[in-house]
Amino acid sequence: MQKIPMTVQGEVLLREELVELKTVKRPRIVADIAEAREHGDLKENAEYHAAREEQGFCEGRIQEIEAKLSNVQVIDVTKMPNNGKVIFGTTVTIVNIETDDEVTYKIVGDDEANIKKNLISVNSPIARGLIGKEVDDEVSIATPKGNVGFEIIEVQYK
Structure with missing residues (x-):
């Protein structure tokens, strides 16, 4: 696999985004899904479908960041x-x-x-x-x- 060049600051920002997604956004989405489920029929439940879609985007971004960080080559010109x-x-x-x-x-x-x-x-x-x-x-x-x-x-x- 080809290494992905990144500056020190770029790696820091990606790691911060990953922590935010895993510790803040993911738990909030899970809570949103649970709350939407309580509203009954899932077929016509817009909040449920929106939360599930957001969950898909969030999980996809987490996987994307983890893949990049596993192949990153941090270059510190300083x-x-x-x-x-x-x-x-x-x-x-x-x-x-x-x-x-x-x-x-x-x-x-x-x-x-x-x-x-x-x-x-x-x-x-x-x-x-x-x-x-x-x-x-x-x-x-x-x-x-x-x-x-x-x-x-x-x-x-x-």
């Missing part, structure tokens, strides 16, 4: 020497060569990606274009508007 090279887990500041627009991204695992927080998946076109490059390198990245040139101005191992 313990690595910063040689200026872009690798998984680094925070990279790039500047658009044409517009001078500057943006900073952290390269993370698929589960951690959140473009609103500038967390990009290691499998995204931007990350794939940056990985292996170094400070002052110019890269061309395919975007929906065509290829765009960027210069790497900072690589942080934080």
Whole structure:
């Protein structure tokens, strides 16, 4: 089975979600099902069916998280020497060569990606274009508007 790369923070968040699902959400759903059963006929009991559906989603997510955590490879860039090279887990500041627009991204695992927080998946076109490059390198990245040139101005191992 292929290892799933994840940052330290990403693993912590997944483990916290797993604990929440097992200790808070699962018991609440079981209680909801028991309460809905007391309302009588299960065929026409919307609360019962909704709770059973929620239980299915909850159990599915628990299994998904446990599978990921069993195959996780936690990569902690803070313990690595910063040689200026872009690798998984680094925070990279790039500047658009044409517009001078500057943006900073952290390269993370698929589960951690959140473009609103500038967390990009290691499998995204931007990350794939940056990985292996170094400070002052110019890269061309395919975007929906065509290829765009960027210069790497900072690589942080934080």
